[in-house]
Amino acid sequence: MSTKTSAILFDSSDRPLDQSLGDYVHQELKRFILDGKYRAGERIRESDITSELKVSRTPVREAFRRLQSEGLLKFEAQRGVVVAELDRQEVAELYAMRQHMEGFAARCAAQHATESEIEAMEYILAQTKIFDDKIHQFNQINWELHYAIYTAAHNRFLIRAFEALSDSMSLLQGAKYIPAGRPTVLHEEHGRIVEAIKQRDPDAADKAAQHHVRNAFLVHLEVAFHERTGQQVTKATP
């Protein structure tokens, strides 16, 4: 593709021209929340988004409205637009759903994954070891591993269910602290899931995935408790 063509396809906001401004801002804001740039409970100013994305107020307001109806943002009279926070009951319900979905995904992947899909999982797993000191990349690569398992399950309705949950899951991301030693434990837990899939053992894959999500829930409770009380049993990440 020539430079001239690229210049025609993208304007100064890096937005593909076939995407509406509202869709673009909506997509970028979702990414900011998923990446933990804006965390649950944090205020998002309209002016920050207009300057960051080089867009006017109208598409930002449109995106704010859409994200409010999707449950990712909420409006507070005193503070304006803030990233939604799940209450404790919602968090428990979400992890319960995820536990069974991921168990089922791993079970199906053990039955249906192709050899190249298993190789891809092993590759991603190896990457999680390299990135374990950078929480942002670490979260992203872990997310990719889970997505690879869902894809390898070869069940389109399962993927849809996963995508329906992933917006809510993104509200759980972006914690400032991770408990010491957590990356190593995560790597081991992920390794057990991938190994069971590779061994074509659906029961073991299901069990390993459910165990992993149950542990993730316990860690979430621990991190939430320490962020609330300010107690420092966790290590800060830069």
Ligand SMILES: [Zn+2]
């Ligand atoms: Zn995981």
